[in-house]
Amino acid sequence: MKRLLVVLFVFALVVCSFSACKAQTKTEKNPQEDSVPKCDFEKHVIQNDACTLCGVKASTGLKFKLNKDGQSYTVTGMGSCKDTELIIPSVNAGKPVTEIGKKAFYEKAELTAVYVPENVTAIADNAFYMCRALSTVMLSETVETLGKDVFMHSININAVTVSPDNPAFSSDENGALYNKDKTKLILVPGTKAEFEIPASVTTLGNSCFGRSRVLTSIVIPETVTAMEDGVFNDCRVLQSMRIEAQLTEIPYMTFSLCEQLREIVLPETLTKIDKHAFDWCLQLQEIHLPESVVSIGYCAFRNCTSLWSVDLPKGLTELGESAFTSCEKLGKIEIPEAITDIPAGAFSDCNNLVKVVFPTKLTSIGDHAFFQCPRLENVVFPDTLTSIGRYAFYGSDCLGSLVFPASLKSIGANAFDSCHKLDSVVIPSNVESIGNRAFCDPMFNMNIFVEAESKPEGWETKWHYGQRVYWAGQWRYVNGVPKPKS
Numbered sequence: 083m084k085r086l087l088v089v090l091f092v093f094a095l096v097v098c099s100f101s102a103c104k105a106q107t108k109t110e111k112n113p114q115e116d117s118v119p120k121c122d123f124e125k126h127v128i129q130n131d132a133c134t135l136c137g138v139k140a141s142t143g144l145k146f147k148l149n150k151d152g153q154s155y156t157v158t159g160m161g162s163c164k165d166t167e168l169i170i171p172s173v174n175a176g177k178p179v180t181e182i183g184k185k186a187f188y189e190k191a192e193l194t195a196v197y198v199p200e201n202v203t204a205i206a207d208n209a210f211y212m213c214r215a216l217s218t219v220m221l222s223e224t225v226e227t228l229g230k231d232v233f234m235h236s237i238n239i240n241a242v243t244v245s246p247d248n249p250a251f252s253s254d255e256n257g258a259l260y261n262k263d264k265t266k267l268i269l270v271p272g273t274k275a276e277f278e279i280p281a282s283v284t285t286l287g288n289s290c291f292g293r294s295r296v297l298t299s300i301v302i303p304e305t306v307t308a309m310e311d312g313v314f315n316d317c318r319v320l321q322s323m324r325i326e327a328q329l330t331e332i333p334y335m336t337f338s339l340c341e342q343l344r345e346i347v348l349p350e351t352l353t354k355i356d357k358h359a360f361d362w363c364l365q366l367q368e369i370h371l372p373e374s375v376v377s378i379g380y381c382a383f384r385n386c387t388s389l390w391s392v393d394l395p396k397g398l399t400e401l402g403e404s405a406f407t408s409c410e411k412l413g414k415i416e417i418p419e420a421i422t423d424i425p426a427g428a429f430s431d432c433n434n435l436v437k438v439v440f441p442t443k444l445t446s447i448g449d450h451a452f453f454q455c456p457r458l459e460n461v462v463f464p465d466t467l468t469s470i471g472r473y474a475f476y477g478s479d480c481l482g483s484l485v486f487p488a489s490l491k492s493i494g495a496n497a498f499d500s501c502h503k504l505d506s507v508v509i510p511s512n513v514e515s516i517g518n519r520a521f522c523d524p525m526f527n528m529n530i531f532v533e534a535e536s537k538p539e540g541w542e543t544k545w546h547y548g549q550r551v552y553w554a555g556q557w558r559y560v561n562g563v564p565k566p567k568s
């Protein structure tokens with residue numbers, strides 16, 4: 083394929099050197115045009131907006147906008163053009179076409195092929211976004227800038243072919259797109275079930291495998307030193323993954339929506355797992371986090387509904403909000419000592435979470451931190467805890483009795499709402515604020531023993547809902563158990 087293209091380009095240059103040929107292709111109808119069969123799209127040799135082999139002409143009817151310089155055009159859309167194999171003209175109304183505009187061919191479901199001609203230097207953001215039938219892309223030697231997510235959701239691209247004379251980009255026999263020296267992989271055709279990352283590649287570009295519906299396995303070789311965001315995002319059938327690279331970071335959305343990913347071994351050099359890195363990895367059952375990891379981001383493991391075992395590294399200092407939300411199989415979690423605040427939603431909707439071990443210097447438990455964890459038992463709060471957030475333990479059906487530490491100052495609204503088995507609570511005298519319905523049990527099983535003599539000002543008037551409350555003087559400890567005075 084590569085050799086053939088080189089030959090074709092040499093042929094094109096030869097043809098181009100005859101000026102008479104130029105005049106012919108531009109002004110006269112090729113008499114053989116009707117009899118010469120049209121070449122396969124990727125075989126076209128386009129010169130002056132026509133194929134020198136089969137005579138096919140550049141597409142007509144496209145929409146253009148005159149650029150600010152008044153000397154060139156940007157193609158902005160299909161206009162009246164009905165071509166499914168698009169050959170963008172290099173010249174419009176006598177002026178060069180230098181750019182493909184933002185979203186110019188956004189969601190053009192009929193497009194199967196596109197040729198980006200000489201003169202075009204830039205392709206703007208989302209230019210070919212969600213062109214689901216787009217299979218063949220050819221870039222001329224002049225294209226130097228690709229915007230953001232140019233081919234995002236165009237998951238059936240089979241090959242990108244770049245002119246060997248292009249100074250900024252290159253392609254290979256697999257139809258993958260790279261920067262010129264092939265140190266950065268930009269796009270892997272969405273039709274490849276397997277792909278070997280070449281040894282020249284050090285950076286995996288933004289979403290370069292993104293949204294593949296066929297990629298089943300991949301090895302990240304040791305030559306790779308960095309990944310940009312979302313490299314394997316939404317690779318729905320990716321099952322097997324091997325990382326040989328000494329990566330330090332799993333960036334934003336790297337494996338999110340990899341619904342079939344079962345196993346992954348992370349490198350021992352890893353320090354950071356960024357936001358949404360494993361969000362919606364529905365089949366991921368177990369993950370070993372290397373001891374080098376210090377940061378786990380927002381929603382990093384959210385919706386890992388099969389994840390039953392995870393050991394948080396001892397050096398972990400940062401745990402993001404909703405990091406383990408909806409990990410429905412997770413049975414036990416031990417929060418490392420360096421964590422002093424459990425962020426909002428960190429373990430909400432963990433239906434099978436039975437045991438949580440808090441670090442000894444914990445000061446706060448965030449809003450919704452253990453929201454709807456119905457099996458949570460035997461929670462022991464450390465004696466450094468000062469605040470429990472809103473809905474923090476809402477719906478923890480298995481909590482029986484609770485002992486709050488003397489350090490506790492605030493309990494958020496609905497913090498222990500709908501904890502049906504909670505039968506006994508002692509509220510220490512330092513608690514300054516309690517939100518509405520912090521204690522609320524429709525079964526009215528709960529006795530609340532308060533160390534204060536009357537309701538402090540900072541407690542909401544509806545801080546509990548229909549519970550029996552015993553103020554100081556109305557209860558005492560009998561063998562360490564709070565009992566109402568009779």
Ligand SMILES: [Zn+2]
Pocket residue numbers: 120121122125126127133134135136137138
């Ligand atoms: Zn042709």
